[in-house]
Amino acid sequence: MSELKGKKISFIGGGNMAQALISGLLARGIKPNDITVADPSQDIRDALKSQKINTVDPTGTTDTNNPQIAAKTADVIVLAVKPQVMDKVVADFADVLDRQLVISVAAGLSTDSLSKMLGGYQNIVRAMPNTPAMIQKGATGLYANDSISETDKQLAATLMAASGLVSWVEQEEQLHAVTAVSGSAPAYFFYMIESMIEAGVEQGLDRKQAAALAMQTALGAAQMAITSGEAPAELRRKVTSPNGTTQAAIESLQQDDFAGIIKKAMQACYTRSEQISQELAD
Ligand SMILES: NC(=O)C1=CN([C@@H]2O[C@H](COP(=O)(O)OP(=O)(O)OC[C@H]3O[C@@H](n4cnc5c(N)ncnc54)[C@H](OP(=O)(O)O)[C@@H]3O)[C@@H](O)[C@H]2O)C=CC1
Ligand SMILES: O=C(O)[C@@H]1CCC=N1
Numbered sequence: 001m002s003e004l005k006g007k008k009i010s011f012i013g014g015g016n017m018a019q020a021l022i023s024g025l026l027a028r029g030i031k032p033n034d035i036t037v038a039d040p041s042q043d044i045r046d047a048l049k050s051q052k053i054n055t056v057d058p059t060g061t062t063d064t065n066n067p068q069i070a071a072k073t074a075d076v077i078v079l080a081v082k083p084q085v086m087d088k089v090v091a092d093f094a095d096v097l098d099r100q101l102v103i104s105v106a107a108g109l110s111t112d113s114l115s116k117m118l119g120g121y122q123n124i125v126r127a128m129p130n131t132p133a134m135i136q137k138g139a140t141g142l143y144a145n146d147s148i149s150e151t152d153k154q155l156a157a158t159l160m161a162a163s164g165l166v167s168w169v170e171q172e173e174q175l176h177a178v179t180a181v182s183g184s185a186p187a188y189f190f191y192m193i194e195s196m197i198e199a200g201v202e203q204g205l206d207r208k209q210a211a212a213l214a215m216q217t218a219l220g221a222a223q224m225a226i227t228s229g230e231a232p233a234e235l236r237r238k239v240t241s242p243n244g245t246t247q248a249a250i251e252s253l254q255q256d257d258f259a260g261i262i263k264k265a266m267q268a269c270y271t272r273s274e275q276i277s278q279e280l281a282d
Helices: 016-027 042-049 067-072 083-091 111-117 131-135 150-161 174-183 185-202 207-227 232-239 245-255 258-281
Strands: 009-012 035-038 054-056 076-079 101-104 124-128 138-144 164-168
Touching (some): 009 016, 016 035, 016 131, 016 138, 016 150, 035 042, 054 067, 076 083, 076 150, 083 111, 083 258, 101 111, 111 258, 124 150, 124 174, 131 138, 138 150, 138 174, 174 185, 207 232, 245 258
Parallel strands (some): 009 035, 009 076, 035 054, 076 101, 138 164
Antiparallel strands (some): 124 138
């Protein structure tokens, strides 16, 4: 965290993703007073203020409360608004950028398109995090083009690592795949857990009991996959007794082309990320 010590970090957009990343920063000892968040929602600003985080109303017009304050005072600016509104949002402060490192977490929005929105400003790193950042179990893909200094790359990596794992990609297009594999992926696992709870209830378990068992199993399986040093396929094999219960379940999944279903969903995610990229480049 030494790279972040004393650095002023501003978030433009204080919604789900910003709050997840801020949780990570606070958990790593970053002082709330070094964080500023611009968000139009009074409720979000009040919640952040109660944690001693500075807030700015991006619709404000006074000397101390306007969209440029958060950008002007920052060493690092994290852009955490929806990609579709980025153009309008950054227009309010693009002209105050001179030295700041800009980190965009917006899905699909390319460095080139964002740079155009920022009037040609180049000092941009793209990140694709995910919401488990909230509990420092996030996974973030990062991309920086050749013009970004090693110091700024390190700064971006340190900031995102406060929330979990970070992994650089060489090609910007690979961030579409990162979005499919990790950015959007917590939702797939939540959907799986939801579905397992429903099935468990139908099979006669109490809802709370089914939820506790399914969630603990997801946690245990993920932790084993990370720590055991064994491939997921091998771990699966060890659960699967010949002609036993697991084999029956896995064969059912295979008959329904589980792997194909996951691949198709991830392709839909990838394609939507590409589409957003194109829509915002037009
Ligand atoms: N959620 C996720 O799992 C992930 C999200 N992302 C990316 O993170 C970004 C944010 O997503 P998410 O946090 O889910 O979205 P949210 O809608 O939760 O947060 C965006 C926030 O930005 C606010 N906002 C709107 N206009 C402005 C403005 N002019 N200045 C400052 N803030 C403004 C919105 O306010 P209001 O609602 O009032 O308009 C909202 O509170 C997106 O680009 C998304 O692609 C990336 C990885 C994972
Ligand atoms: O659904 C979305 O577009 C964002 C990006 C990745 C996760 N949530």
